[in-house]
Amino acid sequence: MVTLLLDSTQLEVVLSLTEHALSFRKQNVVIERSQISRVQLTDDAWTWLRGVPDPGTYVPVAVAMGSWKSAGGRDFAIIRRRKPSVVIDLEGHPEFQRVILTTRNGLALIQALRLDTGAEAQDVADLATATPPAAGTGRARKPKPTAAPA
Structure with a gap:
């Protein structure tokens, strides 16, 4: 499975050694957040x-990995069997129009893209499960204590 790293400016699709080899790609796929036009979850990539x-x-x-050329442009795919996946449509990316990834973190990606993240890249799964910061502060919210009924 690919690892998705997200910071305040970009999403990076980090490929394993096997994924690098099967996709014939030397570098990870880097996408500016401003280039993401739509993210969709699918059960059949x-x-x-x-x-x-x-x-x-x-x-x-079984497997589809690498760049895919069509009349609509170029896509990048890392698909394994019939597992949950995410489809990311792009606008203005210099290389791809769409990225299709088999990942169990699709919902976490959608949630993390809605958050304001810091300058340091973090795993999407960690971002989505973190407690959101309080408005106007950089610290996590603390739950308010509740009074026990008498």
């Missing part, structure tokens, strides 16, 4: 795959 591998690895219903 294969329906979102369009075009042909260029370069990439494709084993039907």
Whole structure:
């Protein structure tokens, strides 16, 4: 599974050694937050795959990794079997129009994109489960004590 790192300016899709090899890609995929136009969750990422591998690895219903070229542009995909995935539509990205990723952190990504994150990149799963900071402060909220009934 890919690791998703998010900071205040960008989302980085960190690939494992195997994913680097099968996608024929030397670098991680970096996306500016301003380039993300839509994020969707899907149970079947294969329906979102369009075009042909260029370069990439494709084993039907098992693995699709790499760049995909179609009439609509280029997409980047890391798809494993029929597992929950996320589809990220991009505008203005110099390389891709869409990124399709098999990840169990799709919902966490959507929640983390709504938050104002710090300058340091953090794992999306950690961001989504963290307590949001109080308005106007950089500290986490403390729950207010409640009085016990008499």
